[in-house]
Amino acid sequence: xxxxxxxxxxxxxxxxxxxxxxxxxxxxxxxxxxxxxxxxxxxxxxxxxxxxxxxxxxxxxxxxxxxxxxxxxxxxxxxxxxxxxxxxxxxxxxxxxxxxxxxxxxxxxxxxxxxxxxxxxxxxxxxxxxxxxxxxxxxxxxxxxxxxxxxxxxxxxxxxxxxxxxxxxxxxxxxxxxxxxxxxxxxxxxxxxxxxxxxxxxxxxxxxxxxxxxxxxxxxxxxxxxxxxxxxxx
Amino acid sequence: xxxxxxxxxxxxxxxxxxxxxxxxxxxxxxxxxxxxxxxxxxxxxxxxxxxxxxxxxxxxxxxxxxxxxxxxxxxxxxxxxxxxxxxxxxxxxxxxxxxxxxxxxxxxxxxxxxxxxxxxxxxxxxxxxxxxxxxxxxxxxxxxxxxxxxxxxxxxxxxxxxxxxxxxxxxxxxxxxxxxxxxxxxxxxxxxxxxxxxxxxxxxxxxxxxxxxxxxxxxxxxxxxxxxxxxxxxxxxxxxxxxxxxxxxxxxxxxxxxxxxxxxxxxxxxxxxxxxxxxxxxxxxxxxxxxxxxxxxxxxxxxxxxxxxxxxxxxxxxxxxxxxxxxxxxxxxxxxxxxxxxxxxxxxxxxxxxxxxxxxxxxxxxxxxxxxxxxxxxxxxxxxxxxxxxxxxxxxxxxxxxxxxxxxxxxxxx
Numbered sequence: 001x002x003x004x005x006x007x008x009x010x011x012x013x014x015x016x017x018x019x020x021x022x023x024x025x026x027x028x029x030x031x032x033x034x035x036x037x038x039x040x041x042x043x044x045x046x047x048x049x050x051x052x053x054x055x056x057x058x059x060x061x062x063x064x065x066x067x068x069x070x071x072x073x074x075x076x077x078x079x080x081x082x083x084x085x086x087x088x089x090x091x092x093x094x095x096x097x098x099x100x101x102x103x104x105x106x107x108x109x110x111x112x113x114x115x116x117x118x119x120x121x122x123x124x125x126x127x128x129x130x131x132x133x134x135x136x137x138x139x140x141x142x143x144x145x146x147x148x149x150x151x152x153x154x155x156x157x158x159x160x161x162x163x164x165x166x167x168x169x170x171x172x173x174x175x176x177x178x179x180x181x182x183x184x185x186x187x188x189x190x191x192x193x194x195x196x197x198x199x200x201x202x203x204x205x206x207x208x209x210x211x212x213x214x215x216x217x218x219x220x221x222x223x224x225x226x227x228x229x230x231x232x233x234x
Numbered sequence: 235x236x237x238x239x240x241x242x243x244x245x246x247x248x249x250x251x252x253x254x255x256x257x258x259x260x261x262x263x264x265x266x267x268x269x270x271x272x273x274x275x276x277x278x279x280x281x282x283x284x285x286x287x288x289x290x291x292x293x294x295x296x297x298x299x300x301x302x303x304x305x306x307x308x309x310x311x312x313x314x315x316x317x318x319x320x321x322x323x324x325x326x327x328x329x330x331x332x333x334x335x336x337x338x339x340x341x342x343x344x345x346x347x348x349x350x351x352x353x354x355x356x357x358x359x360x361x362x363x364x365x366x367x368x369x370x371x372x373x374x375x376x377x378x379x380x381x382x383x384x385x386x387x388x389x390x391x392x393x394x395x396x397x398x399x400x401x402x403x404x405x406x407x408x409x410x411x412x413x414x415x416x417x418x419x420x421x422x423x424x425x426x427x428x429x430x431x432x433x434x435x436x437x438x439x440x441x442x443x444x445x446x447x448x449x450x451x452x453x454x455x456x457x458x459x460x461x462x463x464x465x466x467x468x469x470x471x472x473x474x475x476x477x478x479x480x481x482x483x484x485x486x487x488x489x490x491x492x493x494x495x496x497x498x499x500x501x502x503x504x505x506x507x508x509x510x511x512x513x514x515x516x517x518x519x520x521x522x523x524x525x526x527x528x529x530x531x532x533x534x535x536x537x538x539x540x541x542x543x544x545x546x547x548x549x550x551x552x553x554x555x556x557x558x559x560x561x562x563x564x565x566x567x568x569x570x571x572x573x574x575x576x577x578x579x580x581x582x583x584x585x586x587x588x589x590x591x592x593x594x595x596x597x598x599x600x601x602x603x604x605x606x607x608x609x610x611x612x613x614x615x616x617x618x619x620x621x622x623x624x625x626x627x628x629x630x631x632x633x634x635x636x637x638x639x640x641x642x643x644x645x646x647x648x
Binding site: 151183 | 533535537538539540570572574575585587589631
C-alpha cells in the first residue's frame with residue numbers, strides 16, 4: 001500500500017541492528033482512534049509495510065484473516081471487546097500471526113490479560129517510532145517485548161513471597177538470571193546494553209525475556225490470576 | 235398538671251441501674267438519692283414487690299429521645315451493684331413467708347428483665363425505621379438495618395434467653411407433679427427449639443432477600459457517588475487543563491508540562507492505591523519524580539517494585555534520588571530519564587539512568603557539590619552507598635543502595 005521506493009531504509013535504522021537481506025515486515029493496525037492509526041502509519045511507513053488497519057473487532061478479524069500480516073498492533077481498549085477479543089478469535093486459526101499490544105495506559109494490569117491471551121509483548125503509545133519499529137521486528141522474530149513498567153510489574157508479581165504457594169517451580173518462579181535481565185529492563189536498558197552489562201549475547205537476553213514471557217503466560221501464580229480477575233480479563 | 239414539669243423519662247445521665255430513680259426524682263422534683271433510698275427501703279420491706287415495681291418502671295418508661303447512647307458505667311460499679319442486689323435477693327428469699335414461692339417471684343423478675351431488654355430495643359423511632367425498610371415485616375427491618383447490629387443482636391438474644399430461662403424455670407417450679415422433672419423440662423426445651431427452627435426456616439429466604447436488596451441499594455448509591463466524583467474531577471482538572479493547553483498552544487514546553495501533569499494525575503486517580511508520600515516509599519519517590527518532571531519538563535519513567543514505610547534513612551534515599559533526577563534533567567539534555575527502585579528484604583535500591591551527555595567523573599566530581607554533598611555524602615551519612623557511572627556521550631547512571639535495618643543486622647551477624 002505505502003511502499004513507493006523506500007529502499008534507503010538502512011540509513012534510518014533503529015538501534016537494534018540493520019535488516020539487511022530481510023523482507024519488509026507486513027503490519028496490521030487495530031485501534032479505534034483514526035488519528036492514532038494515521039500517526040502510526042506515517043511513522044512506520046519508512047521501515048515497514050502497514051498492510052491494513054481496523055477500527056473494530058469485526059473489521060480486525062476479517063482484515064487479519066484476509067491479509068495474514070506478520071505482526072498485528074493491537075489496542076488494548078476498544079469499545080466492542082478490545083484487543084483480547086481479537087486475540088482469542090485469531091490465535092488458534094492464525095498461529096503464525098504475532099501480536100503486539102499497544103496501550104495508552106501503562107498500568108500493566110491492563111495488559112496482563114492480553115499477554116496471557118497470547119500477545120508477545122506490550123508497549124505504550126508514547127513509544128518513539130524507532131523503538132516501535134524495533135519492537136515490531138523483535139515480535140516478528142518470535143521474541144518478547146517488555147516495557148520497563150511491565151518488567152517491574154513482572155518482578156513484583158514473581159517476587160519471592162514466603163507465603164506464596166508454588167505449584168510448579170519451573171513456571172512459577174524466575175531464575176536469578178531472568179530477574180537480573182528484568183531489573184535492567186526496568187532500569188531502562190536496551191537489550192544490547194543488557195547483553196554488555198551481563199557479558200552475554202543479545203540472543204541470550206532475548207531467550208531470557210522469551211522465557212519470562214512464557215512464564216507470564218502459563219504460570220498460575222495467584223498474583224497473576226488476581227490481577228487479571230480484578231480487571232475482568234480472565 | 236403543672237405545665238413545666240418535666241415529662242417522666244428514665245434518666246440517661248444520672249442512672250445507676252436503668253435510670254428509673256433519677257428519672258422519677260427529676261419528674262417529681264426531689265433528690266435522686268431520696269428516691270433511691272425509698273426504693274432500698276421498699277426492697278427491704280418487700281423485696282419482690284420493689285423489684286417488680288422497678289421492672290415495671292423500667293419497662294414502661296422510655297429514655298428521653300436523642301443524644302446518643304447512654305453513658306457507659308464503669309463495670310466495677312455494675313459488678314458491685316449486681317453483687318449487692320443478689321445478696322439482698324438471697325437474704326429476702328431466705329426470709330420470705332412461704333405462702334408464694336419466692337423462687338417464682340424471682341423468675342417473674344427475670345422474665346420481666348428479659349422482656350424489658352427486648353422492649354427497649356424497640357423504641358418508637360427504631361420501629362418506624364424498621365417499618366420503613368421492610369414494610370411487610372418490621373421485625374426484619376430490625377435485623378437488617380441496625381447500624382450496630384452486633385450489640386443489637388447480643389442484647390436481643392440476651393433478652394430472649396432471660397425470658398426463656400424465666401419461663402422454663404416457672405414451668406419447672408409449677409409443673410403438675412410439683413417436683414423438678416428433668417425430662418419434662420428437656421422436652422419443653424426441645425419443643426421450643428423446634429418452634430424456633432421452624433420460624434427461622436420460614437423467615438430465612440425473606441431475610442436473605444431483604445439483605446440482598448439492601449446491599450444492591452447501597453451499591454447503587456456508591457456508584458452514583460463515584461460518578462459524581464468522576465464528573466467533579468473531570469470538570470475541575472481535565473477541562474481546566476485543556477483550556478490552559480488551548481491558551482498556551484504556542485508554548486510547546488508549557489503544553490507538554492500541562493499534558494504530562496494531567497496525565498499523571500489521571501493515572502494516579504485511575505490505577506494507584508492512594509499512599510501518602512510521607513508514609514510510603516513508592517509514593518514519596520513518585521512524588522519526587524513528578525516534581526522533577528514539572529520543574530524541568532522532562533519525562534521520568536518511574537518503575538517501583540515493592541514498597542515500605544518511610545523513615546529518616548529512606549527519606550534520605552528519596553532525597554538523594556531526587557537530586558540525581560535533577561542532575562539528569564539539568565545536564566543530560568535528554569527528554570527521558572529512567573527511575574527504577576526495588577525494595578528487597580535486606581536492602582532498598584534506586585537507579586537513575588539517562589542516555590544523555592554524560593560526563594568525565596574524575597574531572598567533574600571535585601567541583602560539583604551537588605553530587606558530592608547531596609548524593610554521595612547523604613548516602614554515606616545514612617549508612618548507604620552511592621555509585622555513579624558515567625561515560626561522556628553515553629549517559630549516566632546513579633546507583634543508590636540502602637541496607638534495611640533487617641539487612642544490616644543480618645550482615646553484622648553473618
